Amino acid sequence: MIHLSEVSKTFPVHHRKGPLRRTRKLVTAVDAMSFDVAPGEFVGYLGPNGAGKSTTIKMLTGILTPSSGRIRVAGLDPSRRRTELALRLGVVFGQRTTLWWDLPLRDSFALIRRLYKVEQQRFAARLAELTELLDLGPFLGTPVRQLSLGQRMRGDLTAALLHSPALLVLDEPTIGLDVVSKATVREFLARVNAEEGTTILLTTHDLGDIERLCRRVMVIDHGRLAFDGTLDALRATAPADRTLVVDLASPVPAPALPEGVRLVRREGPRLWLAIAPETNAASVVAAVARDHDVADIALREPDIEDVVTRLYRGSPVEA
Numbered sequence: 001m002i003h004l005s006e007v008s009k010t011f012p013v014h015h016r017k018g019p020l021r022r023t024r025k026l027v028t029a030v031d032a033m034s035f036d037v038a039p040g041e042f043v044g045y046l047g048p049n050g051a052g053k054s055t056t057i058k059m060l061t062g063i064l065t066p067s068s069g070r071i072r073v074a075g076l077d078p079s080r081r082r083t084e085l086a087l088r089l090g091v092v093f094g095q096r097t098t099l100w101w102d103l104p105l106r107d108s109f110a111l112i113r114r115l116y117k118v119e120q121q122r123f124a125a126r127l128a129e130l131t132e133l134l135d136l137g138p139f140l141g142t143p144v145r146q147l148s149l150g151q152r153m154r155g156d157l158t159a160a161l162l163h164s165p166a167l168l169v170l171d172e173p174t175i176g177l178d179v180v181s182k183a184t185v186r187e188f189l190a191r192v193n194a195e196e197g198t199t200i201l202l203t204t205h206d207l208g209d210i211e212r213l214c215r216r217v218m219v220i221d222h223g224r225l226a227f228d229g230t231l232d233a234l235r236a237t238a239p240a241d242r243t244l245v246v247d248l249a250s251p252v253p254a255p256a257l258p259e260g261v262r263l264v265r266r267e268g269p270r271l272w273l274a275i276a277p278e279t280n281a282a283s284v285v286a287a288v289a290r291d292h293d294v295a296d297i298a299l300r301e302p303d304i305e306d307v308v309t310r311l312y313r314g315s316p317v318e319a
């Protein structure tokens with residue numbers, strides 16, 4: 001569905017050096033990137049700010065032309081066959097809407113139907129289906145500018161999927177949404193992927209999105225792929241500390257700690273201990289229970305945020 005081979009994108013950047021002098025420098029946003037995404041995959045595309053995610057998406061959707069390398073999306077060269085590609089592609093940007101600000105949602109959808117030349121009966125059935133899945137019924141007559149962020153996002157998702165594209169590209173679709181709206185959007189995307197077989201590329205800083213949805217994760221850093229594999233492989237590649245939360249029956253000023261363990265926080269009788277990846281957690285639990293009067297104890301696995309933080313700071317790794 002997506003094929004990138006040695007794709008680079010550079011931008012000229014001008015700096016003023018005094019009133020008359022200007023220097024020109026090239027910034028490499030995407031650096032000889034290669035990857036393939038097969039039909040039906042749900043792929044998370046992660047990376048720190050400025051890593052090159054938006055630039056990749058703009059090249060995939062034909063908004064930007066690569067400086068070098070080869071891109072094919074649904075068999076087409078995106079920047080040369082943009083109109084044709086639009087019929088097979090849905091795009092959602094969380095930070096801005098593709099809907100008409102002053103029009104009721106229903107009218108925006110009708111315009112989109114014409115743009116994509118969706119046959120009237122098919123459109124009506126598809127809109128009814130999406131409206132029900134995203135619970136949009138009460139808002140179809142509301143102008144977009146009066147919608148909440150969560151309602152608008154559901155409208156944008158509907159707009160992107162009205163023509164049943166084979167590929168859906170999402171840029172931060174859950175940004176700014178509350179937990180309930182996030183859950184609705186995630187559930188909907190999981191369903192679209194599983195039931196319709198839509199290929200989905202999801203860019204997000206929200207690792208909850210990735211954990212809930214993506215079987216495969218690509219991490220980009222400085223325009224290059226730093227990781228490409230499953231979420232489990234990502235966890236294993238950048239091992240992070242586990243946390244032992246200990247409630248002491250009575251607080252002690254300086255608790256004795258086994259080797260490979262650091263005290264990271266304390267609040268009254270509660271201690272948070274970081275256990276290094278190579279240290280055996282069971283023996284730490286046993287040692288803490290032996291040396292202290294313990295009221296309660298809980299072990300937390302590293303969350304994916306810790307793993308990704310390490311990956312962003314570290315050197316490139318491979319799955």
Ligand SMILES: Nc1ncnc2c1ncn2[C@@H]1O[C@H](COP(=O)(O)OP(=O)(O)OP(=O)(O)O)[C@@H](O)[C@H]1O
Nearest residue numbers: 011013027029047048049050051052053054055056
């Ligand atoms: N039009 C442009 N002109 C000059 N430099 C650009 C342009 N667009 C992007 N860049 C630079 O390319 C690099 C990658 O930017 P990009 O927007 O792709 O990152 P990103 O991963 O999407 O970041 P974020 O998470 O902040 O959205 C950055 O250094 C950015 O400053």
